[in-house]
Amino acid sequence: MSKVLVIGAGGVGSVAVHKMAMNPQIFSDVHLASRTKSKCDAIAESVKSRTGQTVSTYAIDAEDVPALTALIQEIGPKLVVNLALPYQDLTIMDACLAAGVHYMDTANYEPKDVAKFEYHWQWAYQDRFKQAGLMALLGSGFDPGVTSVFAMWLKKHKLKTIRTLDILDCNGGDHGQAFATNFNPEINIREVTAPARHWANGDWVETPAMTIRQNFDFEGVGPKNMYLMYHEELESLAKFVPELERARFWMTFGDAYIQHLTVLQNVGMTRIDPVLYNGQEIIPLQFLKAVLPEPASLGPTTQGKTNIGDIATGESLDGSGDKTFYIYNICDHEDAYHETGNQAVSYTTGVPAMIGAAMILTGAWSSEGVFNIEQFDPDPFMDMLNQHGLPWQVKELAGPLQF
The missing domain is CATH 3.40.50.720 (NAD(P)-binding Rossmann-like Domain)
Known part of the structure; x- marks a missing residue:
């Protein structure tokens, strides 16, 4: 039991x-x-x-x-x-x-x-x-979580080393709201407004938030603008994949989201320090969270797909020189809602949470101490992704991202 x-x-x-x-x-x-x-x-x-x-x-x-x-x-x-x-x-x-x-x-x-x-x-x-x-x-969600397992699966089955890694997180869904976040607004906005950081040649390179943008054509979604951000799996991947020369995280945002967020920042609504209002201290971002739509309420109206994955380049296991692989999952918002009553952003994190728990409860992953998901055999986790609603695919690319 x-x-x-x-x-x-x-x-x-x-x-x-x-x-x-x-x-x-x-x-x-x-x-x-x-x-x-x-x-x-x-x-x-x-x-x-x-x-x-x-x-x-x-x-x-x-x-x-x-x-x-x-x-x-x-x-x-x-x-x-x-x-x-x-x-x-x-x-x-x-x-x-x-x-x-x-x-x-x-x-x-x-x-x-x-x-x-x-x-x-x-x-x-x-x-x-x-x-x-x-x-x-x-970190047993999707990012962090699955994105790290994807990298370790590539390292086990395709690449002897991973020198460059790009994690691409695209939400192509439309919830019909003027402005809403697909997970906890407080955490989402704190992440997005923080300075961007990526790993390069053994150190962190910091740039202002939301200033580096590229366009990428996501399968199942189409072309989207994605922005360089800092995300926590970069820290653990840099630790557990020591040969990494460069690791970056990209997330897509629509123009309307960026416009709303810019205005909210400009008027101080994303501040996390207290301000005095009617004799009481309030945190502006926490107040903003209270008036924004609850992410869990977006399921019935959200349509479209997510596409999240890794592009990794390194020395091939078969000795044929450098190769680049793209490993990713596509998840449909309406399918996720039909199955669990929640949209795909919640689904893509909740399913890996269940799988990580299953790894521990079944003994597939077992040790004593504190561990990141990169430290265990990726295969049983990857098998369960296929079985429980997040099937993945991998394809070889001509080379790494040219930006």
């Missing part, structure tokens, strides 16, 4: 719990907790109607370590899957250590008061998890 506790009742949590319920041979007993129990109850009701499986629900403040520890001990799961906000990673890791259970997440820690996401805070838990005989798996 494999009992699991999922924390977080947004779109990603909803997809992960639906997919867990669809695989009762692995997830025999699923529990869901968040600050707002009614959100958990709505997901549980959807799961029951779609799969017949029962999900137990709870209210919890994930930043209250004693209360969370007590809840974990009460439920007794083998694994806690953290699909809450990145601010809460460390408190949930603390509770897992206190309760003696394995830990997994999809995004690395970020302090509330600084728009800076790095792995060092979580890597510092290595000795504590190892001494406790527990495993913490970091």
Whole structure:
């Protein structure tokens, strides 16, 4: 019997719990907790109607370590899957250590008061998890997550070395809103407005946010403008693929999104420092999040596809010289909604969260300490992607991206 506790009742949590319920041979007993129990109850009701499986629900403040520890001990799961906000990673890791259970997440820690996401805070838990005989798996979403597994699969099956790597994240979906984000608005906007960084020749190169743009023709979507950004898998890939000479992350944004975001920045609505309003301190970005559409509500109206993948160049395993491979997944927003009631951006993160949890619960990935997804055999994870809604394909290109 494999009992699991999922924390977080947004779109990603909803997809992960639906997919867990669809695989009762692995997830025999699923529990869901968040600050707002009614959100958990709505997901549980959807799961029951779609799969017949029962999900137990709870209210919890994930930043209250004693209360969370007590809840974990009460439920007794083998694994806690953290699909809450990145601010809460460390408190949930603390509770897992206190309760003696394995830990997994999809995004690395970020302090509330600084728009800076790095792995060092979580890597510092290595000795504590190892001494406790527990495993913490970091970054089992799509990016980070699948994009890193894609790179390691190429390194295992196609390339002896990876010298250049470009990660391309395209959302070609249209939700019909004037301005909305496809995942948590606070996290999304903090990411997008942060300075861009990429890895080049053993160091980080920083450029102003959203200033480097290229056009790329995405299969299933068409030509889109994509922007150079910093994303956390660059940090772990630079660590675990030591021969990397250059690694970049690109994400597509439409002109309307850029225009809205520019105005919001210019008037101070993306600030994360407190301002005084009617005698109360408020965070402008948190207020903006409250008035924007809830990402989980976008499923019924979103049409189109996502296309996310890696373009990697290096020395071929077969000894035939340098080769370039493009490995990617295309996901349809309407198909994702039909299956789980959520759009494809939530789906492409929630499915890998389920798969990462399955890797731990089945013992396919097993060790003691804190690990990134790049450190394990990619094959069983890649097999489950094909089986559970995120089929991938790989093709050889004439050469690396010429920009």
